[in-house]
Amino acid sequence: MTQPTAEHIDWTDPACPVARTLDVVGDRWSLLIVRDAMDGARTFGDFQQSTGIARNILTDRLRRLVRHGIIDRTPGPSGRRHIYALTPAGRDLFTVVVALRQWGERHTFAPAEQHSVLVDESGVPIPELQPTDSTGQPVNPDTTTVRKVR
């Protein structure tokens, strides 16, 4: 377990893990940068090309992601361009990115519209994530409760 951010942030809702995650990566560009890093982007130019993000915003978001322990920045082989790579905590956002992807597949495409697909090493699409209880039964907002910190 890493705690990339514990000392740096004025948390919106300190006892809530959902809110803390959103304080760290809860903006569109940060999560698109993480998506692209998972998909092979390694340089400033890679991210700029894949997201179409403005240079100043990209600079700011990369800096934030480095500061929060999501991305590591190291000098490239030539010593000129930096190389960006996900940290273990950054790679662990995979489940979040998959959940965002699958919701988008279900709710933001018309039947005739095509979208990219996440596939395994055999080219088979990844099954949908389903939260369950400890016995494997599906759960939903009605069958779960957030137990607050006392």
Added chain:
Amino acid sequence: MTQPTAEHIDWTDPACPVARTLDVVGDRWSLLIVRDAMDGARTFGDFQQSTGIARNILTDRLRRLVRHGIIDRTPGPSGRRHIYALTPAGRDLFTVVVALRQWGERHTFAPAEQHSVLVDESGVPIPELQPTDSTGQPVNPDTTTVRKVR
């Protein structure tokens, strides 16, 4: 399958379901509002109290969420206050919220810090989500590929 947003948005990256989801709910406040709706918030005052969000931002985000088919707004019993409730597409963000929560639990709390916990009807914490391939084997960014639309 609903397509709450297909006609309203100038998509950042039209073929990518991750990017489309972020275009719809990819800001901290929208996802905190969804979290609170799952947790029982129903009125403007409920959301204001649970998020501590400024009134003008809350008004804007609720309007956006209604426009994008994530939340329904109906007149309350007295005819004065509106009642906000998640649509089926909004409820289906449960998996995203659970994934955000679990990442936050793993990476944003120091060992001694307490956080809220999502529990099932028996009070048992919900197990961690794990993306798998179709045979049930865990997958990660290295063992999956995004197959682009041609």
